[in-house]
Amino acid sequence: MSESFDLIVLGAGSGGLAAAKRAASYGARVAIVEGDRVGGTCVIRGCVPKKLLVYGSQYRQLLADAPSYGWHLGAVRSDPATLLANVRAEVDRLNQLHIGFLEKAGVELVRGWGRFRSSDCVEVTAADGSVRELQAQRILIAVGGRPHRPHIPGADLGWVSDELFELESLPDSMVVVGAGFIACEFAGILNGLGVQVTQLVRGDHLLRGFDREASLAVQEAMEAAGIVLRFAHSPAAITGECAPGDLTVTSQSGEQFPCGGVLLATGRRPFLQGLNLEGAGVAVEGHRIPVDPEQRTNVPGIYAVGDVTDRINLTPVAVDEGRAFADSVFGAKPRRVDHNLVACAVFSQPELASVGLTEEEATERHGVEGLTVHRARFRPMSQALPARGPRVLLKLIVENASGRVVGCSMVGEHAAEIIQMAAIAIGMGATKADFDRTMALHPSVAEEFVTMPG
Structure with a gap:
């Protein structure tokens, strides 16, 4: 027998959490479904742990500059294993914190992976195989995105950004594939932690979509820091025994780049697998769920916010979309999110x-x-x-x-x-x-x- 709610939220990331808590504050009975840790991409495998790694990697240059300010240090060494472990511990703390926030807000956390059975019914399968059936007049899809792995031989030998946070140690050298903000940020992090970095860029410049002069300034600084940038290079294959290990990236021009690990920072896509959107009749456009300015999909009662809509994939945008949805639908305070003027940052170095x-x-x-x-x-x-x-x-x-x-x-x-x-x-x-x-x-x-x- 189905359990009834006013709102079911699929995904406990930034947008889903914001919508669930705001809707509950208006008196709605809310269930939020999550098969992973609570916090989503930003808290668990994105903005937060990445920024902590940026801070950690910057100490290399701070320590190098210290003598000019009168601080004379003895021998220092980098211990990435300690940094990575401490970052994971902080992520675990934040996960528990967000679970507490849901409890305080009166939102029921349903553990497991959700899939549509119909336009008003979601089936949730827990880790132990047990199944719960939830029903609601309104369902919000906020499952976010996942890193995209290129379709090349040996792609499974490389890491995506999610996996980098789980490493116990770092190799001596790495190839970073990509030119976007994730590629540039991790290139700086790895370089700061003592890894020799070669970055393969398909086009002729970094950070497409940002001001060209600004991206060139970042490029100059990265190269001055020792990062090797190879433009007009795309990977054709990755070979080797396993990752990490002795790997070789072969570019489409036939040039080979031996390394100890490969980071595939080649974009992200909405995480639609397993949702059974067709079971609810939800339309998909390319890899994303299209919505109108009120976050509505083509199916009445089903909405979507955040990266799954693939508009402006930033945490504050997802949060505002989630709150705007709850304000409009449950708070009798209709409003639309303005996507026209959104500040953005790349935590490159x-x-x-x-x-x-x-x-x-x-x-x-x-x-x-x-x-x-x-x-x-x-x-x-x-x-x-x-x-x-x-x-x-x-x-x-x-x-x-x-x-x-x-x-x-x-x-x-x-x-x-x-x-x-x-x-x-x-x-x-x-x-x-x-x-x-x-x-x-x-x-x-x-x-x-x-x-x-x-």
Whole structure:
């Protein structure tokens, strides 16, 4: 016999958790179904553990710079095994924390993997094989995405990003395949932890979709740090006994790259396997579930949020989509998520962060004559005594007709923290004159945004 709820949420990641707790706060009886740990990609195998690894990897350069500030250290060594273990322990703590948040909110956590039996019924199979049948007038799909493994011989010998967090140790050398933010972030992490990194890039530049000048600044810094970037190279096969081990990546041009491990950072796709969407009549477009501005699928009563819709695959976006769904459906406070101005960051080394239009996008929209590009490039004060790079880049894109700042990018330390504040101003329609009127906070990197010549 089916158990009845007001809302069933499939997936206890960022979007699903936000929707479930918000709906429960309005008095809805909510069940959230999860076959893995609670927290989703961001908490368990993405943003959080990755950022902790970034912090850990940065100590290599901090320790190298210490003598210039009068700190004389003895011999130091990197112990990635300890870092990886500590990160996993923190993830476990956060998993338990999120379970507690669900209990406090009055949301029932149903352990197991869910699949549709009909448009209002979900069947959940637990790890022990037991099955529960849940029924609700409204069902929210928030199962997120999974790393995509390329279809090449030996692809199973490589790691995807999820698996990297589970390693007990790191090899001496690795090949990273990909040019996106996951590839660039892990290349920096591995390099900082003492791994020799070669990164294979299919195209002619990194970080497609970001400001080209900013991505070039990241590229220059990565190469200066010792990361070997090979453009116009795609893997054709991976050979070897097992991973980790003695592996060889052969590119489509026939060049071979021997290494101790391979990271396949070749994109992510919505995790639709096993959902039996056809059993509910939910339409799929390519690899994703299309939705309208209210998060509705083609089936009345079935909604989707987050990476499974493959629009803007960022944690804060999924969270806002989940809350907007709950506000509209259960809180009688209808609202839509604005996807037009979303700040984003790459935790490469150095960081890249931006909000609004890139120079390329702005040029296409307003024309070269309709824009003024303001930029500053300099060595930050934190590197004055070590006297090393990389230089930071700050960039404002201004529409001439209105004077509005339509794009803002930065490459350098604390870029994400700084752009977060710039996003508020740009979201309010700030002009270059508004930036110019703002008194600078000196000495800081961010002051350059308000002191650039008009």
